[in-house]
Amino acid sequence: MSQYENVTVIKKANLYFDGKVSSRTVLFADGTKKTLGIMLPGEYEFGTDAKEIMEILAGDLKVLLPGESEWISISGEGEFTVPANSKFKLQVASITDYACSYIQE
Template identity: 55%
Template structure:
């Protein structure tokens, strides 16, 4: 994954007592993404805009809105989260991710 002509904000986004940390990337085409790392743990996130989550590594399961069974991830995977909803991650091993936000 590579972002050309992008601006990375230096200030980290820190959640859950530092167990989830990401950096904001503003792309030339106007899109915003975050690149981050999650330590093992359980995390619930609320969305304003729709999101596309791409996991690059790690072992976890995801409880998504309107899905009965959790999505199990081992390594790379991608999923979408609707706007104005929430999702819960059960991270078993350190996981890295890229999140893209709808404009």
């Protein structure tokens, strides 16, 4: 799926880490939410509320999921899931384009 149809987009961006990470919120008719974001090179730690499915559309990064000691490498496209109410770390080596789905359980 290369595009989201019949959605609502919030105009204002979400900005993190001095804008090195930014995203736009997309709302779906079924009440679900995704964000489309860009991460510039850097090291970041994020916390989740809902469970998150991170789809990497393009990029080069390493991910440390909660409770793990091994970093996962993603080059190009990839996907990882982060449990609700947890923290994960990212080492972004080149500009990374992502779509994040928030899963209410």
